[in-house]
Amino acid sequence: MSKKIKNPLAQALGLVLQNTRDTMGGISSSEVASQLGLAASHYRMIEAGSAILQPSRAVRVVQTFETIEFIPLCQILVAIQILDAAKRSVSDMRTTTELLIEANPNLSGILKKFDPLWDVIKNEQPADVAEKIMAEGIPQQLTEFLTTEPISLTAEQFGSFMTPTYTQPISGQLYDKIGNILQGLAPFYLDTVLQLIDNLKNITPRVTAEELARWESLHKNRISHTIGIVRKPEIILDVDTFDYTFLWQQNFRKMLIIHLDPAEDTTESVHQKITHHLRRKFETERIKYERKIYTFDETIKEKLIIIYGGEKYDTIERLLTHRELPMNNLWAYVMTTGYAVLFIDNASVDSAPSDIYGSSLAYEETCEKLVSIKELCDDIGFGFDKA
Numbered sequence: 001m002s003k004k005i006k007n008p009l010a011q012a013l014g015l016v017l018q019n020t021r022d023t024m025g026g027i028s029s030s031e032v033a034s035q036l037g038l039a040a041s042h043y044r045m046i047e048a049g050s051a052i053l054q055p056s057r058a059v060r061v062v063q064t065f066e067t068i069e070f071i072p073l074c075q076i077l078v079a080i081q082i083l084d085a086a087k088r089s090v091s092d093m094r095t096t097t098e099l100l101i102e103a104n105p106n107l108s109g110i111l112k113k114f115d116p117l118w119d120v121i122k123n124e125q126p127a128d129v130a131e132k133i134m135a136e137g138i139p140q141q142l143t144e145f146l147t148t149e150p151i152s153l154t155a156e157q158f159g160s161f162m163t164p165t166y167t168q169p170i171s172g173q174l175y176d177k178i179g180n181i182l183q184g185l186a187p188f189y190l191d192t193v194l195q196l197i198d199n200l201k202n203i204t205p206r207v208t209a210e211e212l213a214r215w216e217s218l219h220k221n222r223i224s225h226t227i228g229i230v231r232k233p234e235i236i237l238d239v240d241t242f243d244y245t246f247l248w249q250q251n252f253r254k255m256l257i258i259h260l261d262p263a264e265d266t267t268e269s270v271h272q273k274i275t276h277h278l279r280r281k282f283e284t285e286r287i288k289y290e291r292k293i294y295t296f297d298e299t300i301k302e303k304l305i306i307i308y309g310g311e312k313y314d315t316i317e318r319l320l321t322h323r324e325l326p327m328n329n330l331w332a333y334v335m336t337t338g339y340a341v342l343f344i345d346n347a348s349v350d351s352a353p354s355d356i357y358g359s360s361l362a363y364e365e366t367c368e369k370l371v372s373i374k375e376l377c378d379d380i381g382f383g384f385d386k387a
Contacts, residue, residue: 005087006126008117008133009080011049012110015130015139016146018047020065023248025288035064049126052080067147067221072106076146079107090122110145113138144250147221148336205360207343209241209353212331216243225334226255227373229319233259233270233306234349235329239277247303248292251336258309258376260316271306307380315376319369320344322359329358332373342366 021027033043036057045051053061055077062070079100086096101108113136120132133139185193207215216223226246228236236242236257246252263270279296282289292299309316320327322344331343342365345358361369 004126005090005093005121006049006129007052007080007084007087008049008093008114008121008129009076009083009111010046010052011126011130012133012138012142013053013076013080014047014049015133016142017065019139019143020067022291024065032064036060049130052084053077055081066218069147072146072148075104075107076142079104079111090118093121094118107145110138110141113141140250147250207345207358207360209345209347209356209358212343212345212358213243216246216333219333219335220246221249221251222335222337223249223333224251224253224336225332226252227332227334227377228255228257229260229309229316229330229332229373229376230257231260231320231328232348233257233261233263233308235347236270237273237277238349239274239281244274244278244304245292247299248295252303254303254305256305256307256377258307258312258316258380260309260313260320262308262310269306270308271304274304274306275300309376309380312376312379315372315379319372319376322361322365327358330369332370340366340370342369 017032021029021032029044029047030040033040036043037060038046038057042051046053055074058070058074058077061073062068082100083093083096086092097111097114101111116136117129117132121129124132182190182193223246230236236259244255246255259270263273265273268276278300282293282296286293317326319330327344327346328348329345331345333341333343335341342361343358344361345356347356347358
């Protein structure tokens with residue numbers, strides 16, 4: 001009797017779905033199955049790599065797992081189907097994998113990781129293959145692939161467009177890029193697009209704390225750096241309202257917070273206070289945060305940086321000024337694509353929710369403040385090239 005072969009890419013996807021489900025607060029497999037329109041037993045087989053997820057379920061998958069992107073998911077589901085048709089032998093699967101890499105180089109980073117697996121698949125049991133898949137770090141790489149929004153511009157095109165190193169706020173480069181984007185647009189829509197852009201120029205995008213929290217949640221897995229410039233450090237000590245789970249996202253690299261005023265309580269550093277508060281929160285809700293607890297000390301040490309910026313008082317005051325009004329907090333979110341989104345607000349520890357207002361900065365002011373932020377970071381020894 002011939003040995004039954006599992007599709008290794010389907011096994012890897014099953015592990016990713018299981019891990020993602022755990023990060024969603026331990027949502028049950030039965031609940032996910034219901035949202036996908038599948039029988040619970042069938043979905044459990046998908047997580048185990050014993051059944052494949054059909055591309056027809058892709059829309060429901062991205063609705064259920066909000067961090068998974070539609071286009072990379074479809075690429076993986078089609079690749080799984082193609083590999084599944086070659087399960088007659090390990091040799092056929094290996095050859096098919098090589099053909100997939102040629103056909104879609106975007107998958108090469110993941111599929112090349114299967115090279116050490118073929119002998120294991122041929123000689124060992126599916127459980128041994130699953131262990132090897134995890135040992136090779138394939139679920140982590142597949143997670144990064146599935147949760148990264150596809151880039152519509154080339155690296156050269158977006159390299160200087162609203163990145164932390166961009167030094168020319170408005171230039172011919174920007175207009176060239178807009179022109180490149182519009183090239184694929186039917187002229188029938190051109191007047192509508194131009195009118196929309198023209199109308200948006202005079203609208204200030206006011207953002208409440210709740211709206212910013214929703215934006216953060218929707219884009220959490222697309223952010224590589226968060227830089228906060230805050231007047232008082234006490235604003236970031238409330239771990240129930242300030243979201244530090246960014247630190248455990250696959251694509252996230254660094255959170256840097258610079259505070260202008262010294263802490264009122266000097267018995268511990270601000271970093272130590274945040275660490276203690278956050279650890280207590282995770283341990284209180286251990287079931288929800290159990291996976292984060294395992295890597296807590298390592299993640300906090302590697303990704304969270306808190307710096308007192310009192311020596312740069314004038315620079316920080318300018319950064320916290322918006323339309324000649326002093327504000328309390330400036331947040332810069334650097335996306336995995338290189339774009340940056342800035343918010344500025346007046347929130348303080350004692351302010352009522354109804355009194356808080358903020359704004360997402362326009363392109364020109366964004367670029368101006370990014371230049372100042374980069375200079376400030378360089379002055380305090382935090383270079384983006386080292387982050």
